[in-house]
Amino acid sequence: MRFTPEVLLDLEEQSKIRLSDERREKVASEMEAFLECVDAMKKTDTEGMEPLYHIFPTTNVFREDEVTNTNRREELLENAPDQKDGYFKVPVTLE
Amino acid sequence: MKDENILNMTALEVARAIRSGDITSPQATEAVLSAIEEKDGELNGYIRVFGDRAIARASEVQKQIERGALDYPLAGVPYAIKDNICTEGIPTTCGSKMLENFIPPYSATVVHDLERAGAVSVGKLNLDEFCMGSTSETSFFGPVKNPWDTTRVPGGSSGGAAASVAARMSFYAYGSDTGGSIRQPCSYCGVSGIKPTYGSVSRFGLIAYASSLDQIGPIGRDMLDCAAALNQIIGKDPADQTTIDTVPIDLSAASEFSGKGLRIGVPEDFFAEGIDPEVEAAVRKAVHVFSELGASVTSFRLPIARYAIPTYYIIACAEACSNLSRYDGIKYGYRSQNAKSLSDIYVMSRSEGFGLEVKRRIMLGNYVLSSGFYDAYYKKALQSKALIRKAFDEAFVKYDLILGPTAPSTAPRIGESLSDPLRMYLSDVYTVLPNIVGLPSASIPCGFDRNNMPVGLQMIGPYRSEQTMVGAACLFQRSTAYHLRFPEKRGEDA
Numbered sequence: 366m367r368f369t370p371e372v373l374l375d376l377e378e379q380s381k382i383r384l385s386d387e388r389r390e391k392v393a394s395e396m397e398a399f400l401e402c403v404d405a406m407k408k409t410d411t412e413g414m415e416p417l418y419h420i421f422p423t424t425n426v427f428r429e430d431e432v433t434n435t436n437r438r439e440e441l442l443e444n445a446p447d448q449k450d451g452y453f454k455v456p457v458t459l460e
Numbered sequence: 461m462k463d464e465n466i467l468n469m470t471a472l473e474v475a476r477a478i479r480s481g482d483i484t485s486p487q488a489t490e491a492v493l494s495a496i497e498e499k500d501g502e503l504n505g506y507i508r509v510f511g512d513r514a515i516a517r518a519s520e521v522q523k524q525i526e527r528g529a530l531d532y533p534l535a536g537v538p539y540a541i542k543d544n545i546c547t548e549g550i551p552t553t554c555g556s557k558m559l560e561n562f563i564p565p566y567s568a569t570v571v572h573d574l575e576r577a578g579a580v581s582v583g584k585l586n587l588d589e590f591c592m593g594s595t596s597e598t599s600f601f602g603p604v605k606n607p608w609d610t611t612r613v614p615g616g617s618s619g620g621a622a623a624s625v626a627a628r629m630s631f632y633a634y635g636s637d638t639g640g641s642i643r644q645p646c647s648y649c650g651v652s653g654i655k656p657t658y659g660s661v662s663r664f665g666l667i668a669y670a671s672s673l674d675q676i677g678p679i680g681r682d683m684l685d686c687a688a689a690l691n692q693i694i695g696k697d698p699a700d701q702t703t704i705d706t707v708p709i710d711l712s713a714a715s716e717f718s719g720k721g722l723r724i725g726v727p728e729d730f731f732a733e734g735i736d737p738e739v740e741a742a743v744r745k746a747v748h749v750f751s752e753l754g755a756s757v758t759s760f761r762l763p764i765a766r767y768a769i770p771t772y773y774i775i776a777c778a779e780a781c782s783n784l785s786r787y788d789g790i791k792y793g794y795r796s797q798n799a800k801s802l803s804d805i806y807v808m809s810r811s812e813g814f815g816l817e818v819k820r821r822i823m824l825g826n827y828v829l830s831s832g833f834y835d836a837y838y839k840k841a842l843q844s845k846a847l848i849r850k851a852f853d854e855a856f857v858k859y860d861l862i863l864g865p866t867a868p869s870t871a872p873r874i875g876e877s878l879s880d881p882l883r884m885y886l887s888d889v890y891t892v893l894p895n896i897v898g899l900p901s902a903s904i905p906c907g908f909d910r911n912n913m914p915v916g917l918q919m920i921g922p923y924r925s926e927q928t929m930v931g932a933a934c935l936f937q938r939s940t941a942y943h944l945r946f947p948e949k950r951g952e953d954a
Contacts, residue, residue: 376823376826376827376830377823379826379830380781380810380819380822380823380826381785381788381806381807381810382807382810382811382814382819382822382823383807383808383811384811384819388816392816392819392820392823395820395881395882396820396823396824396827398882399773399824399881399882399885402769402770402882402885402886403770403773403774403837404770405766405767405770406767406770406771406774406840406841406844407836407840409764409767409840409843409844409847411840411843411844411846411847414843414846414847415843415846416839416842416843416845416846417842417843417845417846417849417897418672418842419672420658420672420849420897420898421658421659421704421898426701428698437565440565441565443563443565444561444562444563444565444791444792444793445790445791445792446789446790446792446793446794446795447795453790453791455790455802455805456799456800456801456802456804456805458801458802
């Protein structure tokens with residue numbers, strides 16, 4: 366069992382997600398089943414194989430450094446759950 | 461012309477009828493809106509429908525067409541778009557509570573392209589939450605139903621898009637495909653769709669799931685409609701550095717494509733354990749149609765296919781956990797009302813805002829990327845991706861196209877997959893391969909099972925081979941009638 370309660374809590378912390386107690390066990394067994402299926406991949410012979418990141422050769426693209434964006438602060442803040450004086454608002458973080 | 465007659469036309473036929481003055485764009489739009497009104501209460505394919513807004517847009521486009529200012533091939537034809545593609549000023553939810561009230565301050569590049577081309581949007585389509593699912597059941601806005609049988613799923617994640625085209629609630633639609641999310645719902649709903657070569661279509665404004673796999677593509681009633689719809693959105697975009705130069709598909713060449721000399725490869729591995737015998741029979745029959753039309757058909761082995769699912773899900777979850785870390789409850793999206801501290805905002809907003817499937821994939825992604833496991837999972841998956849690329853490179857020396865089933869079965873019943881996520885993941889076995897290495901791929905209807913549920917034929921081609929793929933698909937559709945059947949006509953012989 367790879368997804369012990371400790372591993373799961375650590376993953377929840379990394380993911381900034383908290384599972385309910387009744388869900389936790391179910392999720393652990395589902396992830397375990399998934400990893401068992403993934404283990405099949407370990408049998409592939411990838412000796413000396415370079416990991417493939419991009420499918421097409423990537424090259425640098427240069428352009429003139431021109432300003433094309435405009436100040437849309439008010440508009441962008443409209444989607445914020447909470448805002449004040451043109452800033453995103455969060456609870457006090459430092460006393 | 462009666463609404464019913466308009467609704468039975470293909471998108472290209474509607475465009476021609478508008479150009480010739482037989483119908484107007486507002487008429488076509490009203491026909492689609494009444495079909496949505498009539499059917500979508502049950503099907504739930506749309507998250508948002510533009511009523512008056514669509515009619516106003518259609519009238520404006522109609523004037524431009526009459527003035528001769530718009531001559532794009534699909535000008536004036538109503539379409540719909542998946543709700544993970546940003547539309548300025550119009551909520552874009554990605555099927556999630558997290559983005560329920562998100563109103564993008566900008567539109568995706570494809571949306572601008574479509575505005576320029578005179579397309580008329582009738583609404584935003586339902587999907588699996590953040591595209592994570594193969595059944596369109598994980599949406600915060602409720603499951604989509606399959607128009608052929610409403611006790612079954614339409615596939616996913618572009619289930620709303622495929623259902624809307626199949627049910628005549630749109631003439632064509634745009635979905636996105638990360639591991640089969642266009643092709644598999646096309647297969648389940650009996651419509652056609654293309655996942656283009658990676659980079660052909662800009663992803664700017666497409667809400668990211670797995671950036672190296674995601675690609676926007678069209679869904680239509682036949683392949684010619686899909687090609688016309690794809691042509692509207694291709695091209696290099698300064699806002700997406702992964703875009704490549706792409707040549708539009710020549711529609712008249714595609715409609716005259718001859719099968720003579722076409723080399724087709726059929727991987728026997730695609731018919732291994734787990735495939736429904738009726739799906740296998742339909743697909744083999746379809747392949748036989750190609751050989752009767754003059755193509756050479758050869759079976760071959762593609763053993764790497766067995767590593768497709770693990771490779772895909774590791775890459776997808778790894779990229780997803782990074783892409784979805786932006787949802788912090790601060791800049792936009794859902795914020796928990798119970799959060800007291802900054803840390804609470806992150807954890808509680810994400811825990812309350814994301815559904816279970818999304819949480820599972822984020823956590824799996826963090827697991828495979830964590831130190832100690834990175835080499836065993838993520839690096840191994842990228843090495844496996846290199847092997848998959850090599851296998852396809854070798855295959856495409858011998859074959860112009862690879863054919864096989866799109867999915868191992870026809871549409872399952874609602875609820876079946878949710879209880880067994882691993883089984884749902886495994887159903888993506890054929891569709892994930894092209895995404896992993898960025899190849900173009902399509903699905904077209906090729907038969908029906910004993911319950912009258914559609915079966916899809918998947919085509920995979922070399923990079924930038926959309927012209928050949930569409931040509932071959934059009935040839936198949938000129939020779940068969942599976943694509944002409946739709947839910948109201950079920951039971952009639954194709």
